[in-house]
Amino acid sequence: MSLSESIKSPQQKVTNVLKTADQQLYLRVHISDAGSTVIPVSESMTLTEILLAVCLKRGLPASTLKLSVVYKTGTEESEVDQSRTFGDFKNVDYIKIINKSTSKYLTESILNLSGCNIGSMESVNVLAKGKSKEDIRSGMFPKTRSAFTTSSGQGSQDERGTSSPSLLKKIGIAAVEIFGQVEVKEPSQDGSDVSETKLYQQRMSNGSASISSGGLDSDRRLSLAQTQSQLSQPQNQSFYLASRKSSFVNITPQQSAISFNATLDKLERDSNTPKPDFLTKEGATLKQLAVRVNRSRANTDGIQEVHKRGSIDSNFILADDKPDKQYVNLIVTLPNFRSVTIRAPTDLPMDAILNFVCSKHGVDFETHTFHRNDGKEIVVEMDRTLGYVAQELKIEEVFIVPEDKIYRSTYLSEDGNDVMMLQTIQGRLQVMAGTPQKLIARLTDEEGKNDHDFIETFLLTFRYFMPADECFRHVVSRYNCVPPNNPTEDDLAFYNKMKLPIQQCVASILEVWAAGHWHDFALSSELKANLIQMAQEFMYNDDISIRSHTPRLLDIIEKQTHKYEEMYSYYKMVERKGKVLESMLLELSPEILSHQICIHNFKLFRNIHPIEFLHQIWGSDREMTPYLNFFIDRFDKESYWVATEIVMQKDLKKRVNVLKTFILTTKACQEANNFFSLFSFMSGLGLSPVSRLKKTWEALPDKAKQVYEELEKIIDPSRNMKNYRDLLAKAVPPIVPFLPIYLKDLTFMNDGNSKMVEGMINFEKLRMMGNRVKDIVSLVAVEYKGAAMPHIQNYIAKPPVEKNMAKLKEMSLECEKP
Structure with a gap:
């Protein structure tokens, strides 16, 4: 040795x-x-x-x-x-x-x-x-x-x-x-080896640890000692990093100390190991954005002033005025207390109305605004449309007063181009639209880090306009941010002020991303490898709070990897082809069977990642929605299971018992809020090979017939499935929902709102869709009580299923000939 x-x-x-x-x-x-x-x-x-x-x-x-x-x-x-x-x-x-x-x-x-x-x-x-x-x-x-x-x-x-x-x-x-x-x-x-050993005793001096040995020159001394106030900062780590050239170490607080940061710098300078390639690329340019309010002063064409006798000033009548265009009247009181009536299109903003009135009656537009006088708030937001003010707020008269204008929308611009639109909602600014790069900038800056709604919505929906690997590169570029070319003193001051907070935000966002949306990294080994490299990169940072993210992020990666491996193994176990178990339907009571079905389906529903609901709407590849696809396939399996079990029974009496058992089991599922199986079982009962069995249905007990009629009313599709929606609104978790209702709502939101607003991503649309997904996810907060019975779970997972309709009809004809 x-x-x-x-x-x-x-x-x-x-x-x-x-x-x-x-x-x-x-x-x-x-x-x-x-x-x-x-x-x-x-x-x-x-x-x-x-x-x-x-x-x-x-x-x-x-x-x-x-x-x-x-x-x-x-x-x-x-x-x-x-x-x-x-x-x-x-x-x-x-x-x-x-x-x-x-x-x-x-x-x-x-x-x-x-x-x-x-x-x-x-x-x-x-x-x-x-x-x-x-x-x-x-x-x-x-x-x-x-x-x-x-x-x-x-x-x-x-x-x-x-x-x-x-x-x-x-x-x-x-x-x-x-x-x-x-x-x-x-x-x-x-x-040579030295047989004797030196005993290093721990010594505490002024709250600092030290190790002493004699005979060292000054350039061979290292110290990690800090003052007690520095050590007690809550973001300090419980360990330090240092390197030395000799095993002879003298660490005392009185000597010239080398801080952890300085030691880390020395370690970096002494090493020739390059950083990972993707981390050394040029970072995003960090530049302060200009703020402006929405003062579009839309075209005043179409605005008309109504005279006292009810006639319209001909100077403002448009030759191309469309008869189907919606107009409303609004009374405007001037500063001299004279009132005029304005007739204008409902889609014009209020600042366009004010601009028209001011220019016609000699009032300075720059120094005046509208106030309302209806006993409520006096402020009129000047970027609201006339239709909203007159029809939604029910305002019939406004006053022109010499005060600053209030706008609901605020714009951030860069080099003269709008890059983000925000609106004041319930007293705080919310992002309504933005370019992809500036949405990521918002995600990783000081203003955005406390906007939890924005962070959750962005991480849930960004794949709508940007793939995960590209988003990751943009986030990393924010960590490696650089000042603009030929920077001014203000540019440098802004860069020096914001660089560290942005890097801290990037480290935090990557933790939130990995912990809450591991789906992206589970599907891409390259992206996962980049995340691990980024976690290691944090250890190079001078700031101890950023370095502390390394063990936390690595721990999240380990836990999420293990969690997804377990989920994948479970699905593979359920999916793999095995021996179909013999029917045990008549051996189980409807209550026990329905409860075990609830436990089985709830686990499948809980494992669906929220992102998958949106991928389904956006038409992504099936590999992006593995667990949702499995859940949807489960619906068909249950439907065909019902039909198969019924037509398998050639004896009329046993066939009636099977039909009754499924009806009562369906009712029990409905009462347990398993609406997924409610619809799947009713779908199976409605398949033609089952519905044609007249003798079987006629032999059904009256109570079972009544229950079936009640269930039919619940799944009635009329009035946008009002009966089911009312039942769902009253239900208390645990719940396994009928997903097509939610997917239909998401489809309407997606198709009914444009992707872009004024050349920017319509983030309000994504917020609406994200909130609907959160409604779905909230249903898994409470689990079904009771233990899973393995032999019944095996039967539920692998029931007898015949999906060939021709075969089912043949089996049905063997039960009852036409």
């Missing part, structure tokens, strides 16, 4: 153990009551090393925590010597992290790095032996496996999933938190 291999810092020790442990054991660690993680371990690892590995991965303050061992018998041992090795414990089920002082289980809030307070840290930060940036930041995210699954000798790397270095290297952490004291072997001057 070489000298460099024998002299290892604790960080290197943990990293190497994790590497070799990849072929041994996997241990589940419960981090909080909200979740857990799985890490590779070896029997030689101590509990301290296991805790350290998890804390570095999750960014937790390890000095205040310890591990508790839970055995397979259910017993728990919380007072454990943390220096014991993992091999000392037998029959371990899992371990969990608890507070060192209170021995209480962690809560979910501690997982948020931005909330970690490291001012009370009592640990020493020992710098790891110098590594290149390539060593520290290379590798792919490890794939999570079940606890205590032996992976050695079980297939190739591709069969087991991508093998990769641990997150200790991925997130670039080269500093290790040490408990109490640590033995560190040091090299002798001649390069």
